[in-house]
Amino acid sequence: MQVLLVEPAYYSRYPPLGLMKIAAYHRVLADDVRLVRGLADIRDFKPSRIEITSLFTYAWKPVHQAIEFYHEKFPEARIGVGGIYASLMPEDILKDHPYVNIHVGLNTEAERYMPDYDILKQVDRWKDWDGSILFTSRGCVNRCPFCMVPVMEGGLRNVLSDPRSHVHPEHSRVIVWDNNFLALPDWKEKMELLRQTGKYIDFNQGLDARQMTREKAEMLASLKTKGIRMAYDGEHEKEAAHRAADLLENAGFGRREISFYALYNFYDYECSFYDTPDEFYRRILDIMHMGCVSYPMRFVDFHSKSKNGFVSVMWSEERLEAVAKARRVLGFGGAFPPYEGLVKKFEQAGSFDEAFRLEPKKAGETGTEVTGAVADG
Ligand code: SF4
Missing domain, CATH: 3.20.20.70 (Aldolase class I)
Structure with missing residues (x-):
């Protein structure tokens, strides 16, 4: 089976640990696994399964973009979406993409595996991790x-x-x-x-x-x-x-x-x-x-x-x-x-x-430059 793992194009200081564990799990099953970041130009690969991860809820947009992009590219593939945003707000994804499977919480099948660090070599951003x-x-x-x-x-x-x-x-x-x-x-x-x-x-x-x-x-x-x-x-x-x-x-x-x-x-x-x-x-x-x-x-x-x-x-x-x-x-x-x-x-x-005032006070000035709506004590 060909499995495509997708890290949406949001900012992260760390590589996608959950996907690396899923990669290890599929490698044990002798599946052909590929990792991409963002909307990648894939030509020589036809996945039957696509796993997309997500991070914080505010980084929702790149997740939706990835779902749309890969669904259009591989309409036959079964798409799973996991990670923090998917776990906290599954309905937010399902209302726009009812065809995906949401994984809430940890992926219990893959969790015990040592992450597949070799797969990071497939992504420029992570190849020297x-x-x-x-x-x-x-x-x-x-x-x-x-x-x-x-x-x-x-x-x-x-x-x-x-x-x-x-x-x-x-x-x-x-x-x-x-x-x-x-x-x-x-x-x-x-x-x-x-x-x-x-x-x-x-x-x-x-x-x-x-x-x-x-x-x-x-x-x-x-x-x-x-x-x-x-x-x-x-x-x-x-x-x-x-x-x-x-x-x-x-x-x-x-x-x-x-x-x-x-x-x-x-x-x-x-x-x-x-x-x-x-x-x-x-x-x-x-x-x-x-x-x-x-x-x-x-x-x-x-x-x-x-x-x-x-x-x-x-x-x-x-x-x-x-x-x-x-x-x-x-x-x-x-x-x-x-x-x-x-x-x-x-x-x-x-x-x-x-x-937290950054500018020095001008002569005769008594107020503060940074003001707030609520007085606190
Ligand atoms: S609940 Fe635990 S992990 Fe969360 S901030 Fe408090 S001490 Fe830290």
């Missing part, structure tokens, strides 16, 4: 209201006991996509197995600061890493963030090797959990005072079809734009490292509007 991506677990022990993991994957469960089995011998790094690695009962065994690979280990989804202990910090320091990322998503996490940074520093990490994702623009009507511009400013300043790097993460409603469509009632378009601009102009790679000048600017500011 050098990292093994793996999940040793799915789900999470927490249910943070802004996160899609509990909705998509449910509670924490083990899916791979020996991560070495999914590490490609030629890769230089291992990218761990577990949602909450430190909450795993067998975190220690897995970390030891990861250490044995001798490769760079990247806990890409961030580690849960609340789960950090001295033993975990010391084991993390024994790995080859390029720093540790955690989350500091609200003032309620302040104590845990400070404790985790202290533990990591005591274990041997430099403060600048520690970064915190800092959520902003979130508002939940049901549980009254939200942030405000001034609270966000205080959090960023707190991270700077810790000597660590902050990485602002704008909340994107995971059912929204436009990337920046959601604006919390506590924020405004202007203030959100001010953060984006400051990240470009004042930050480095979208992050705020604790540069002396930047820390001073934030310390002197005293409020979000002043801190």
Whole structure:
């Protein structure tokens, strides 16, 4: 059987892991598998099955384009669509393309396979890819209201006991996509197995600061890493963030090797959990005072079809734009490292509007350049 795997032409820093696993599954069945990205000119291949993946809901358009394009090109082929957007909003695809099969959630047949990295050589964008991506677990022990993991994957469960089995011998790094690695009962065994690979280990989804202990910090320091990322998503996490940074520093990490994702623009009507511009400013300043790097993460409603469509009632378009601009102009790679000048600017500011103001005040000016619809405290 000829199977065509399609990654729609949206932006992604990572190759399509789900499709790579499906490729491995079909290779075992001796099927002829091809991977393409976007709308490819295919001449010497006539698939009877086409699998199209999807990413975030706001990247829906290229998915629809791919479905239309390949359905027209191969009308006889059975088309399956999976991935995040397909799982969260299947009806949004079916209303326009009732002939496709939607795979909601994980592809249980393919999930256990080591991704087929050789297939990436068929796509220009991925042909030099050098990292093994793996999940040793799915789900999470927490249910943070802004996160899609509990909705998509449910509670924490083990899916791979020996991560070495999914590490490609030629890769230089291992990218761990577990949602909450430190909450795993067998975190220690897995970390030891990861250490044995001798490769760079990247806990890409961030580690849960609340789960950090001295033993975990010391084991993390024994790995080859390029720093540790955690989350500091609200003032309620302040104590845990400070404790985790202290533990990591005591274990041997430099403060600048520690970064915190800092959520902003979130508002939940049901549980009254939200942030405000001034609270966000205080959090960023707190991270700077810790000597660590902050990485602002704008909340994107995971059912929204436009990337920046959601604006919390506590924020405004202007203030959100001010953060984006400051990240470009004042930050480095979208992050705020604790540069002396930047820390001073934030310390002197005293409020979000002043801190994220990019132009110096003109003589006699008292107002702020960045204004918002809602006053916050
Ligand atoms: S700890 Fe992380 S993965 Fe778990 S629910 Fe919260 S944000 Fe999601």
